[in-house]
Amino acid sequence: MIQIASRTSTSNNLAVITAVARRAIATAAAAGQQGKKTRLQDTLRIGSIPADGIGKEVVPAAQLVVEAVGVPVKWISLDAGFEYFQRHGVALPQSTVDTLINSCDGALFGAVSSPSHRVEGYSSPIVALRKKLDLFANIRPVISSPHVPRSLPGINCVIVRENTECLYVKEEQLTTTASGHKVATATRRISQEASARIAKVAFDIAVQRAREFKRPGKVTIVHKANVLPITDGLFRETVLAVSKESAYKDIIVEEQLVDSCVYRTFIDPQSFDVLVAPNMYGDIISDGAAAVVGGLGLVPSANSGNNFVVAEPVHGSAPDIAGLNIANPIATIRAAGLMLQQLGHDKAARAIEAGIQESLRRGQTTKDLGGSESTHSAAEKIASHAVAALARG
Numbered sequence: 001m002i003q004i005a006s007r008t009s010t011s012n013n014l015a016v017i018t019a020v021a022r023r024a025i026a027t028a029a030a031a032g033q034q035g036k037k038t039r040l041q042d043t044l045r046i047g048s049i050p051a052d053g054i055g056k057e058v059v060p061a062a063q064l065v066v067e068a069v070g071v072p073v074k075w076i077s078l079d080a081g082f083e084y085f086q087r088h089g090v091a092l093p094q095s096t097v098d099t100l101i102n103s104c105d106g107a108l109f110g111a112v113s114s115p116s117h118r119v120e121g122y123s124s125p126i127v128a129l130r131k132k133l134d135l136f137a138n139i140r141p142v143i144s145s146p147h148v149p150r151s152l153p154g155i156n157c158v159i160v161r162e163n164t165e166c167l168y169v170k171e172e173q174l175t176t177t178a179s180g181h182k183v184a185t186a187t188r189r190i191s192q193e194a195s196a197r198i199a200k201v202a203f204d205i206a207v208q209r210a211r212e213f214k215r216p217g218k219v220t221i222v223h224k225a226n227v228l229p230i231t232d233g234l235f236r237e238t239v240l241a242v243s244k245e246s247a248y249k250d251i252i253v254e255e256q257l258v259d260s261c262v263y264r265t266f267i268d269p270q271s272f273d274v275l276v277a278p279n280m281y282g283d284i285i286s287d288g289a290a291a292v293v294g295g296l297g298l299v300p301s302a303n304s305g306n307n308f309v310v311a312e313p314v315h316g317s318a319p320d321i322a323g324l325n326i327a328n329p330i331a332t333i334r335a336a337g338l339m340l341q342q343l344g345h346d347k348a349a350r351a352i353e354a355g356i357q358e359s360l361r362r363g364q365t366t367k368d369l370g371g372s373e374s375t376h377s378a379a380e381k382i383a384s385h386a387v388a389a390l391a392r393g
């Protein structure tokens with residue numbers, strides 16, 4: 001096992017995010033599909049889907065920062081979420097899907113509040129959106145923040161989460177035995193096709209990072225094939241088969257059972273480069289990884305398909321702090337940065353990350369990071385540092 005060199009500088013943080021963005025664009029080209037190409041001077045049409053809870057606070061905060069750095073953007077407000085479901089009986093209106101497909105270059109999603117009990121007719125709109133738009137890769141860069149006391153140093157990895165299947169196919173059944181006991185069953189679907197395409201995303205990112213960081217790349221395959229040799233076995237075999245492709249011959253491949261992967265995330269996160277995981281494992285590991293870099297308020301994600309991106313924070317709707325204007329907007333601002341990079345606005349994305357770093361350095365943070373800024377004032381400060389970074393060039 002190699003130790004990935006410690007990389008916490010702003011430029012390297014940005015390099016990893018850039019690598020992630022380029023990968024998605026390369027995927028589009030490789031697939032021969034006509035992406036929604038935009039020129040830098042064109043006004044971007046971005047779907048804004050705050051949805052529930054703190055989503056309604058962090059999405060406007062991110063919009064403020066994107067506008068401040070001068071990206072020409074028209075925000076298109078779109079409905080989705082549990083609160084919308086409670087009012088209208090549908091969590092993801094068809095009009096939202098149609099507008100995204102027909103009229104948007106990308107989208108920024110906040111968070112949804114999905115109850116932990118069954119609600120007739122309700123299903124998570126973000127899970128549905130990932131499937132409907134075939135946003136098959138959930139790309140989650142996890143990077144140390146030198147100015148955040150709770151962040152361990154030297155972490156710089158990307159979690160590549162398969163986004164369309166596994167237990168998230170949501171095929172559940174409740175039956176009753178002859179003796180009257182209830183039995184609940186869920187289908188966990190793992191396909192060779194989906195495993196292969198997520199593996200290619202992970203290996204391409206590893207190749208790009210190896211090039212940018214000038215050290216060997218590594219992919220860690222996360223699975224539980226010792227207990228689930230058919231489903232996780234297929235995921236493992238398929239990813240291993242992709243690893244044999246000549247383009248990936250220099251990438252180190254290792255495997256980690258998901259349970260010990262969680263352990264390693266807490267004791268040795270610096271040793272990861274790129275992780276590739278089935279949907280649910282990727283989801284769980286991401287929250288653990290967020291904990292070691294300072295918290296959920298910092299970690300972004302990009303749901304990427306061949307020609308569309310829906311950026312969102314890794315965190316949920318945080319009902320415990322919703323409406324208080326204290327949610328950390330950085331994860332969503334960073335998600336907006338990922339989206340901008342995928343749409344070709346590298347310079348603006350870099351300025352935004354520089355603005356975040358400067359705010360962190362000055363301690364201009366929300367309560368979760370020990371500061372006293374509100375969601376809105378934290379975003380305003382990031383925006384002003386980002387504008388200054390742009391002016392410096």
Ligand SMILES: NC(=O)c1ccc[n+]([C@@H]2O[C@H](COP(=O)([O-])OP(=O)(O)OC[C@H]3O[C@@H](n4cnc5c(N)ncnc54)[C@H](O)[C@@H]3O)[C@@H](O)[C@H]2O)c1
Nearest residue numbers: 111112113114115296297315316317318320321327328368
């Ligand atoms: N993609 C999504 O929309 C998504 C993802 C995860 C959870 N959820 C939903 O969110 C709801 C709450 O779930 P949960 O509590 O397990 O996870 P959560 O991520 O919403 O919150 C976990 C903890 O982290 C804190 N936190 C999260 N984001 C923060 C931020 N930006 N700033 C400061 N603190 C922050 C919260 O206050 C809470 O204490 C559930 O209904 C769940 O279904 C949605």
